[in-house]
Amino acid sequence: MKRRILALLLVMSLVFTLALTGCSQPADEPEEPAEEPGEEEPAEEPEEEPAEEPVEQVLTFNWNSEPPDLDPQTTTDQVSFWIINAVMEGLVRLDPDGSVGEGLAESWDISEDGLEYTFNLRDANWSDGTPVTAEDFAFAWLRVLNPDTAAQYAYQLYHIKNAEAYNSGELTDPSEVGIEVVDEKTLKVTLERETPFFLSLMSFITYVPAQKAAVEEFGEDYALEADQMVYSGPFVIEEWAHEDSLILAKNPEYWDADTVKLERIEGVMITENNTRMQMYDNGELDIAVVPAEFLDRYIDDPNYVSQSQAVTWYLQYNMEDEWFSNHKMREAFALATDAQTYVDVVQNGLGVVAEGHTPPTMTGAGGKSFGETRTSELPGYDPEKATQLFEEALEELGVTKEEFEETVTIVAGEGDTWSKIAQFFQSQWKDTLGVELFIEQMSFAMRLDRYNTGTYQITYAGWGGDYNDPLTFMDMWVTDGGNNDAYYSNPEYDENIQTALTGSGDERYEAMAEAEAIIAEDLPIYPMYHPTRNLVIDPKVKGLATYPVGADYDFKWTYIE
Amino acid sequence: MLKYTTKRLGIAIFTLLIIITITFFLMNAIPGDPFQQSRRIPPEILENMKAKYGLDKPLIVQYFKYLGNILQGDLGDSMYYRGRSVNTILADSFAVSGKLGLMSITVGAGLGIFFGIVAALNRNKFFDYFVIVLAVIGVSVPNFVIATTLQYLFASKLGWFPVSRWGTWQQAVLPVTALGFAYIAYIARMMRTSMLDVINQDYIKTAKAKGLSGTQILWKHTIRNAILPIVTILGVAVAGIVVGSLVIENIFGIPGMGKYFVQSIKQNDYTMIMGTTIFYAVLLIAMMFIIDVLYGIVDPRIRLD
Numbered sequence: 001m002k003r004r005i006l007a008l009l010l011v012m013s014l015v016f017t018l019a020l021t022g023c024s025q026p027a028d029e030p031e032e033p034a035e036e037p038g039e040e041e042p043a044e045e046p047e048e049e050p051a052e053e054p055v056e057q058v059l060t061f062n063w064n065s066e067p068p069d070l071d072p073q074t075t076t077d078q079v080s081f082w083i084i085n086a087v088m089e090g091l092v093r094l095d096p097d098g099s100v101g102e103g104l105a106e107s108w109d110i111s112e113d114g115l116e117y118t119f120n121l122r123d124a125n126w127s128d129g130t131p132v133t134a135e136d137f138a139f140a141w142l143r144v145l146n147p148d149t150a151a152q153y154a155y156q157l158y159h160i161k162n163a164e165a166y167n168s169g170e171l172t173d174p175s176e177v178g179i180e181v182v183d184e185k186t187l188k189v190t191l192e193r194e195t196p197f198f199l200s201l202m203s204f205i206t207y208v209p210a211q212k213a214a215v216e217e218f219g220e221d222y223a224l225e226a227d228q229m230v231y232s233g234p235f236v237i238e239e240w241a242h243e244d245s246l247i248l249a250k251n252p253e254y255w256d257a258d259t260v261k262l263e264r265i266e267g268v269m270i271t272e273n274n275t276r277m278q279m280y281d282n283g284e285l286d287i288a289v290v291p292a293e294f295l296d297r298y299i300d301d302p303n304y305v306s307q308s309q310a311v312t313w314y315l316q317y318n319m320e321d322e323w324f325s326n327h328k329m330r331e332a333f334a335l336a337t338d339a340q341t342y343v344d345v346v347q348n349g350l351g352v353v354a355e356g357h358t359p360p361t362m363t364g365a366g367g368k369s370f371g372e373t374r375t376s377e378l379p380g381y382d383p384e385k386a387t388q389l390f391e392e393a394l395e396e397l398g399v400t401k402e403e404f405e406e407t408v409t410i411v412a413g414e415g416d417t418w419s420k421i422a423q424f425f426q427s428q429w430k431d432t433l434g435v436e437l438f439i440e441q442m443s444f445a446m447r448l449d450r451y452n453t454g455t456y457q458i459t460y461a462g463w464g465g466d467y468n469d470p471l472t473f474m475d476m477w478v479t480d481g482g483n484n485d486a487y488y489s490n491p492e493y494d495e496n497i498q499t500a501l502t503g504s505g506d507e508r509y510e511a512m513a514e515a516e517a518i519i520a521e522d523l524p525i526y527p528m529y530h531p532t533r534n535l536v537i538d539p540k541v542k543g544l545a546t547y548p549v550g551a552d553y554d555f556k557w558t559y560i561e
Numbered sequence: 562m563l564k565y566t567t568k569r570l571g572i573a574i575f576t577l578l579i580i581i582t583i584t585f586f587l588m589n590a591i592p593g594d595p596f597q598q599s600r601r602i603p604p605e606i607l608e609n610m611k612a613k614y615g616l617d618k619p620l621i622v623q624y625f626k627y628l629g630n631i632l633q634g635d636l637g638d639s640m641y642y643r644g645r646s647v648n649t650i651l652a653d654s655f656a657v658s659g660k661l662g663l664m665s666i667t668v669g670a671g672l673g674i675f676f677g678i679v680a681a682l683n684r685n686k687f688f689d690y691f692v693i694v695l696a697v698i699g700v701s702v703p704n705f706v707i708a709t710t711l712q713y714l715f716a717s718k719l720g721w722f723p724v725s726r727w728g729t730w731q732q733a734v735l736p737v738t739a740l741g742f743a744y745i746a747y748i749a750r751m752m753r754t755s756m757l758d759v760i761n762q763d764y765i766k767t768a769k770a771k772g773l774s775g776t777q778i779l780w781k782h783t784i785r786n787a788i789l790p791i792v793t794i795l796g797v798a799v800a801g802i803v804v805g806s807l808v809i810e811n812i813f814g815i816p817g818m819g820k821y822f823v824q825s826i827k828q829n830d831y832t833m834i835m836g837t838t839i840f841y842a843v844l845l846i847a848m849m850f851i852i853d854v855l856y857g858i859v860d861p862r863i864r865l866d
Contacts, residue, residue: 066642068641068642068643069642069643069644071643071644074643075643076598076600147609147612148609148613149609150606150609150610150612150613151606151609152596152598152602152606152610154606154609155602155603155606164605167605167606167609168605169605220644221644222644223644224644224645241816242645242650242653242816243653243654243816244726244727244814244816245726268725268726268814269814269816270725270814271811271814271820272811272812272814274709274712274812275712275724275725275811275812275813275814278712278713278716278717278724278725279724279725281717282716282717282720282724284723284724443827444593444597444599444827445591445592445593445597445827445829446592446593448592448593448597448599449592449593462599463599482601482602482603483600483601
């Protein structure tokens with residue numbers, strides 16, 4: 001068994017190697033036009049009515065894999081998010097430009113102190129024709145918070161009053177949670193503290209409603225099959241062949257069905273990059289994500305688009321490590337790392353060099369983007385200064401280069417891409433600082449274990465935003481924060497984040513810009529880059545909405561031309 | 562035969578129990594739990610989740626509870642695919658992988674044995690060299706290279722077959738070829754060697770001396786003896802191939818079983834790790850038993866008692 005798995009893993013890594021090396025085709029090779037199988041018999045086609053034939057409103061899409069969990073209240077993964085976003089709708093829905101638009105709520109009132117949200121629901125139906133009520137939302141949210149549901153994303157609801165207490169079992173009476181059904185079409189939510197991004201959070205999948213009758217009828221089997229779920233979104237799941245395909249059809253009961261033009265989305269589950277690209281080339285897929293190793297082939301394609309994503313990758317130091325608690329040491333490693341070369345060489349140019357921890361596209365003060373309002377600057381590549389700082393740090397710590405080299409390792413993930421990444425850092429630091437650090441590659445679970453126990457020195461990590469507010473990045477590094485794997489602690493930073501949590505308006509954004517400056521100074525992490533999402537989209541596909549955070553895609557406005 | 566079967570069954574159950582025990586405790590020794598994600602789960606939520614899947618109990622309690630469930634034929638629910646039972650997932654995917662595997666091994670063993678025989682009979686002639694070259698390619702070129710090449714040539718360029726997916730016979734041609742190719746090569750090479758070995762045996766000379774015809778010698782003596790080592794490896798090969806190939810199934814987008822063997826370990830999907838292990842172990846033990854019985858039929862010298 002073990003050997004079999006080892007062999008499989010080996011073969012897998014070989015596949016990746018092949019995929020990576022296989023891409024080095026000459027870029028100037030002329031692209032052969034895909035041969036249409038039907039082209040050979042054009043003479044037989046009757047020439048009547050050539051125009052006015054309505055195009056089939058069918059989109060072919062790749063879900064990449066089987067969705068592990070389509071129950072909106074318990075799911076956490078990307079694929080399930082894409083699908084649920086198409087078949088479910090919450091109180092709000094993001095507009096194509098990323099701003100908060102109407103969803104099942106047609107209007108809402110926010111109290112002066114920002115603690116009470118009253119949502120007025122529109123006359124909308126579930127896919128079975130029954131009306132969506134405020135009760136469906138209250139039921140779904142309390143279901144998330146019920147400890148028996150064991151919903152992993154329950155903490156996304158912790159902004160609601162007493163939600164955390166109820167979820168952790170401290171409170172047993174759900175009626176004390178700040179969710180109130182005023183009447184059939186009115187839902188009142190009371191928050192724990194002022195949460196300026198609460199409205200945009202209403203588009204987050206965990207917050208979509210669930211029909212009580214359906215959940216109770218199907219019980220443990222809810223959302224396990226296409227017909228064991230009731231839908232509130234623009235589409236319904238028509239057919240779900242596990243591990244093979246999942247087909248969506250337009251939901252005639254959807255309140256805004258007139259806007260929805262697509263009749264069907266035929267989704268397959270293809271994991272292999274090479275297969276996916278061949279299917280796109282053959283016209284079997286309308287949209288495909290271009291992996292880095294295929295970039296050369298598609299970058300000049302007119303159908304190629306590159307979009308920003310709210311994701312940041314950064315070097316992360318263990319602030320409690322005896323060497324890396326030294327500021328000069330951290331600065332030396334930051335200055336010794338050339339982020340631009342990293343993006344160009346390791347990521348094939350598919351990304352933007354980071355100017356801070358928060359991606360520039362997030363919202364910032366005065367209606368501008370966060371990038372535009374950023375005041376701080378990260379230290380840039382400076383090998384000479386890096387060497388000098390490194391020598392000074394070694395001296396301060398009373399350690400020789402050899403001793404340092406022997407005790408410090410680079411903790412990295414497994415697989416070929418990770419080898420490439422880790423080797424880049426290794427060679428950069430060898431060239432500039434003259435130390436050759438040992439690379440430790442390990443599985444994700446093991447890496448998390450090392451982070452949790454603080455038994456690492458330097459690593460490379462990434463973070464993707466949950467909602468469109470810089471706080472989804474900035475609250476990571478507060479003292480004892482759940483995701484603060486750097487073990488960073490700075491009261492001044494914490495204070496700014498507290499302002500961002502509870503403050504309002506520009507004051508919040510300014511506080512977070514200030515917190516960014518503190519990060520740039522203290523360097524518990526060194527932000528490297530923001531990867532882009534790279535797609536090829538068949539030109540007949542119009543109106544595909546894509547977002548840097550959350551569910552990534554929205555097909556509500558998509559149509560075929 | 563009955564005594565033999567009972568004895569074998571006893572050994573099989575004991576072997577299985579050991580496999581289950583070792584896997585269970587090894588699996589729990591892997592750092593992390595099934596719920597690990599890059600977004601850290603607040604401790605109180607993690608406790609809820611562990612309680613739901615019974616992971617909050619002491620390991621030994623979990624172990625006996627699991628054994629109890631297996632006795633009832635229940636492999637539990639997957640911890641990654643929420644709510645889906647491991648029984649269903651394995652049954653669904655085995656239906657696909659088993660079919661693909663059997664087709665591949667039939668093609669592989671059938672052509673392999675045929676090529677091996679013909680090569681041995683035409684030793685050092687053209688066909689022999691052809692088989693040797695084929696065997697070297699088949700054994701040394703990994704199946705993903707063959708698979709992607711076939712896919713590129715016959716699906717993308719020529720458009721004879723679909724690029725991927727599963728269901729129609731057209732969709733089966735490329736994956737069956739890719740998966741079976743290595744077996745053709747492997748078995749042809751083995752069969753050839755074995756044939757040459759047998760041809761030089763004294764009993765073949767005896768058969769010739771007593772005036773048996775060439776065909777009779779070939780069928781009754783040469784092939785029957787030469788095929789023994791093939792039968793030996795075929796049992797293990799069948800067990801290995803019907804549980805799916807991660808690589809081939811990924812490349813052709815086939816909803817088979819192969820990926821669960823690797824994926825479940827990466828995801829710490831405990832019930833799935835146990836499920837795939839038990840499934841494969843049972844299959845392997847069963848195949849070995851069948852092969853032992855087959856020995857008795859192919860080789861009368863072997864008596865089962």
